[in-house]
Amino acid sequence: MTATTTANSDAVKFAYWVPNVSGGLVISKIEQRTSWDIDYNRKLAQIAEQAGFEYALSQIRFTAGYGADNQHESVSFTHALLAATEKLNVIAAVLPGPWHPALLAKQVATISHLTKGRIAVNIVSGWFRGEFQAIGEPWLDHDERYRRSEEFIRVIRGVWSEDNFSFNGAYYRFENYTLKPKPLAPLPEVFQGGSSRAARDMAARVSDWYFTNGNTPDGIRAQIDDIRAKEAGTGHRAKIGVNAFAIVRETEEEARAVLNEILEKADPDAVKGFHHEVQNAGNASPEREGNWAKSTFEDLVQYNDGFKTNLIGTPRQVAERIVHLKSIGVDLVLLGFLHFQEEVEYFGKHVIPLVRELEAAKEREAVAA
Structure with missing residues (x-):
């Protein structure tokens, strides 16, 4: 069985986390046949493209911690992966504060021309206070970080689409600025993450895509609703992406055994340090409901609560769960893996075709009804 790319724009899309940061995607001492170097990542991008993945998301980190001792910068790494592929869209994660929107707008416009418009951006409002302090960047209150991110998005969109662009915000000011060349049409897609009230409100106003951490179907549905x-009434509609850590094996017992080994070999000191940092960030929102606010130790062994989404089992079990996520409003599944190259290839051969079959069956049922 091989992966197929569907022309159906409503088909659920697949993305993978780019391991441009060392340590893999779990805070565990289990073997991870994954590397953060460029040769491994070029090959991975080519495998993912052939496997039916449409997107990849590069990570942004500035300092070491929680097993991530080395970090390649996201925008330049994204460009390298785009240069190694032909169809894959790569999303560069960026932090307002360290990046000025004029710089990002120009970087992305140039890369758009060099790669036939396949670059997108993920605007990360920030969760790692120590990282900001280490590089001398002010650490804003939770909701202020999202207000700055919203201005950042409005600015880059304005710069990409208008000449003589002017903007007078709390964080950014532009006066009659014209960027040339602008990115290729259509404009680069803008992604964002978060689970807090401020994150969801920002997504509802300005973002093309909203990424949420891993969660149960009921929890995801509540966020989408x-x-x-x-x-409602704005004319804007953000698409929804969900984090998941996939463990797909021939039997459910094998998949669950891998999960148990990951948890048994978790690095407790690193997980506790990560837990302290991210729960401070999640609880910093006024309603105390941001990312990771209710995550357990076991949840945080995977950075983005990916175990919660429960894509752990046989190819058919995982495919059925993905189609159920689609039925509640999910447009894209953002995946992490233990051994990226071989597991992305396996996912493309054994899961994505099943998803497409199930989607087609659902469409036939809808037409018949």
């Missing part, structure tokens, strides 16, 4: 209610 909230965003849709905020969007």
Whole structure:
């Protein structure tokens, strides 16, 4: 069975986390046949493209911690992966504060021309206070970080689409600025993450895509319903991406055994340090409901609560769960893996075709009804 690319724009899309940061995607001493170097990542991008993945997301980190001792910069790494592929869209994660929107707008416009418009951006409002302090960047209050991110998005969109662009915000000011060349049409997609009230409100106003941490279907549905209610009457509609850590094996017992080994070999000191940092960030929102606010130790062994989404089992079990996520409003699944190259290839051969079959069956049922 091989992966197929569907022309159906409603088909659920697949993305993978780019391991441009060392340590893999779990805070565990289990073997991870994954490397953060460029040769491994070029090959991985080519495998993913052939496997039916449409997107990859590069990570942004500035300092070491929680097993991530080395970090390649996201925008330049994204460009390298785009240069090694032909169809894959690569999303560069960026932090307002360290990046000025004029710089990012120009970087992305140039890369857009060099790669036939396949670059996108993920605007990360920030969760790692120590990282900001280490590089001398002010650490804003939770909701202020999202207000700055929203201005950042409005600015880059304005710069990409208008001449003589002017903007007078709390964080950014532009006066009659014209960027040339602008990115290729359509404009680069803008992604963002977060689970807090401020994150969802920002997504409902300005973002093309909203990434949420891993969660149960009921938890994800509640977030989507909230965003849709905020969007009502605005003409704006953000697409929804969900984090998941995939463990797909021939039997459910094999998949669960891998999960148990990851948890048994978790690095407790690193997980506790990460837990302290991210729960401070998650609880910093006024409603104390941001990312990681209710995550357990076991959840945090995977950086983005990916175990919660439960894509752990046989190819058919995982495919059925993905199609169920689609039925509640999920447009894209962002995946992490233990051994990226071989597991991305396996996922493309054994899961994505099943998803497409199940999607087609659902469409036939809808037409028949």
